Amino acid sequence: MRLLVVGSVALDSVITPFGQVEDALGGSAVYFSTAASILTGVRLVGVVGSDYPMEQLVDLGARGVDLSGVERAEGESFRWKGKYSYDLQSRETLETRLGVFANFDPKLPDGYRDAEYVFLGNIDPELQLGVLEQMRTPRLTVCDTMNYWIQGKRKPLLELLQRVDVLMVNDSEARELSGDWNIHRAARWILARGPKRVVIKQGEYGALLMEPGRTFYVPAFPLEEVFDPTGAGDAFAGGFMGYLARSGQTSPEAMRRAMVYGATMGSFAVAGFGVRGFESVRPEDVLGRVRLFADLTHVPLAEQVE
Amino acid sequence: MRLLVVGSVALDSVITPFGQVEDALGGSAVYFSTAASILTGVRLVGVVGSDYPMEQLVDLGARGVDLSGVERAEGESFRWKGKYSYDLQSRETLETRLGVFANFDPKLPDGYRDAEYVFLGNIDPELQLGVLEQMRTPRLTVCDTMNYWIQGKRKPLLELLQRVDVLMVNDSEARELSGDWNIHRAARWILARGPKRVVIKQGEYGALLMEPGRTFYVPAFPLEEVFDPTGAGDAFAGGFMGYLARSGQTSPEAMRRAMVYGATMGSFAVAGFGVRGFESVRPEDVLGRVRLFADLTHVPLAEQVE
Numbered sequence: 001m002r003l004l005v006v007g008s009v010a011l012d013s014v015i016t017p018f019g020q021v022e023d024a025l026g027g028s029a030v031y032f033s034t035a036a037s038i039l040t041g042v043r044l045v046g047v048v049g050s051d052y053p054m055e056q057l058v059d060l061g062a063r064g065v066d067l068s069g070v071e072r073a074e075g076e077s078f079r080w081k082g083k084y085s086y087d088l089q090s091r092e093t094l095e096t097r098l099g100v101f102a103n104f105d106p107k108l109p110d111g112y113r114d115a116e117y118v119f120l121g122n123i124d125p126e127l128q129l130g131v132l133e134q135m136r137t138p139r140l141t142v143c144d145t146m147n148y149w150i151q152g153k154r155k156p157l158l159e160l161l162q163r164v165d166v167l168m169v170n171d172s173e174a175r176e177l178s179g180d181w182n183i184h185r186a187a188r189w190i191l192a193r194g195p196k197r198v199v200i201k202q203g204e205y206g207a208l209l210m211e212p213g214r215t216f217y218v219p220a221f222p223l224e225e226v227f228d229p230t231g232a233g234d235a236f237a238g239g240f241m242g243y244l245a246r247s248g249q250t251s252p253e254a255m256r257r258a259m260v261y262g263a264t265m266g267s268f269a270v271a272g273f274g275v276r277g278f279e280s281v282r283p284e285d286v287l288g289r290v291r292l293f294a295d296l297t298h299v300p301l302a303e304q305v306e
Numbered sequence: 307m308r309l310l311v312v313g314s315v316a317l318d319s320v321i322t323p324f325g326q327v328e329d330a331l332g333g334s335a336v337y338f339s340t341a342a343s344i345l346t347g348v349r350l351v352g353v354v355g356s357d358y359p360m361e362q363l364v365d366l367g368a369r370g371v372d373l374s375g376v377e378r379a380e381g382e383s384f385r386w387k388g389k390y391s392y393d394l395q396s397r398e399t400l401e402t403r404l405g406v407f408a409n410f411d412p413k414l415p416d417g418y419r420d421a422e423y424v425f426l427g428n429i430d431p432e433l434q435l436g437v438l439e440q441m442r443t444p445r446l447t448v449c450d451t452m453n454y455w456i457q458g459k460r461k462p463l464l465e466l467l468q469r470v471d472v473l474m475v476n477d478s479e480a481r482e483l484s485g486d487w488n489i490h491r492a493a494r495w496i497l498a499r500g501p502k503r504v505v506i507k508q509g510e511y512g513a514l515l516m517e518p519g520r521t522f523y524v525p526a527f528p529l530e531e532v533f534d535p536t537g538a539g540d541a542f543a544g545g546f547m548g549y550l551a552r553s554g555q556t557s558p559e560a561m562r563r564a565m566v567y568g569a570t571m572g573s574f575a576v577a578g579f580g581v582r583g584f585e586s587v588r589p590e591d592v593l594g595r596v597r598l599f600a601d602l603t604h605v606p607l608a609e610q611v612e
Contacts, residue, residue, distance in 0.1 A: 202511070206525070214601075256606055299562055
């Protein structure tokens, strides 16, 4: 298995205008793995408490996710509770209980260290650096972060940026990190600090892939029904990395295709509560939607330049 | 000349974080014509007051805009004054003085009635219907509207929808018209009321072209500097209609190309105050940007479906 993810394994309670769930499987590494495992094998590193419903994690194992890197610690699992607005445009965090996640210190099983594709989910940048230290010679390292670390751990975060290939964040994080509200200037600011590429996720508006001098844009899939946006960004990352790991590529062209796979997985994620949106998704469904994406922005070229 | 626009000819006073202008050339028909005239001739129908700086309108004439349909009435010209937020994401209207525009009743010069491509800018839907009555056999009719008419003139607006080919509005207008916050359901609602297509503009996020069963998406051009968003939507319409009128097409493929021309003109519009963003734009600049747009969303297909 070429692909490694390090991140949170949580229990999410989510309220949307369409219903609610309690203590459902969640966390960045879970969403990432659920999406990526449709495309390729995944090695997962995370921590759960003694109260975690392991039988649900086992479903992930059946999908091809190697769970031997999931540590089980004494104490409560990481729990998050949130509520979305009527139009799903904003959400309020009602409760965050870190539990055993507060002391998470990722230790990679020796067999994990040769992974070629590494996704560092949103955890303390010092821990993300620690994971990189444990890697042998990864071909592609991608990291996420969040406002909490941008504010509180800026120095290690900037150090991390010098050591990863791609930063993948949402637009508000890119703005906060750079101190610039213009998303394109913000991306240039980030590129000047180390990463060769930056991916900026914009929710229902799609995502941008920026490298020096060139930008790629993938829209979000047009959906008439969105049930739960939770985890869409991590599913995007799972599709992006899953495609690259499966195809063994890192070229600029492959990155563009990976963006489409990311957007495709994001569109499945929002179709159900938690990871349920993926329950019946087969590889051919992914491929079908990837093809629809290609049509969505296709400009018929023949007469375009007349 | 195949292309006709009916709309406002105004004097705009605009305050942005980057400066301000007073009584600058503005109005939907002016922005539309400035953009469209780079591609093709335009016939303009509108009204100005006795205080209008006609020497500035003459510049439009030099660009190939037929101004014989601009009525000059006794009284004050239409004036709008607005102020944008620091990030240009929202704006506040400080003053609206309709002046002679309050009694605008578009009368088409006889030579205008055989125009094939008609854009009905944002005016009272009863007046938009009146313009259609005066047309002989237009090939493509496109109309804009705004929240004021959606609330106050719903009945004639719904009648108008049954008689136009394309409704072109921004996302908040589509939501208000349909009563649905999901933009794709809102578009379907609109399509069920007459138009064969709907274009939904989303500002810095681009624009959607929806027809039954198929959606096309064009992003906004990645710009690190935006000076004044005023008129970008009308410039979009001018690029869209200008391309179609010049090429004499109405096919689905041509509509997609027209969307890219629309987005291109929108990107020039925001680069300067008022219509200044267009001052030095030549046809080859438009073509160059259209080509950049094609690259912006290009998914390299060869291996995409592996």
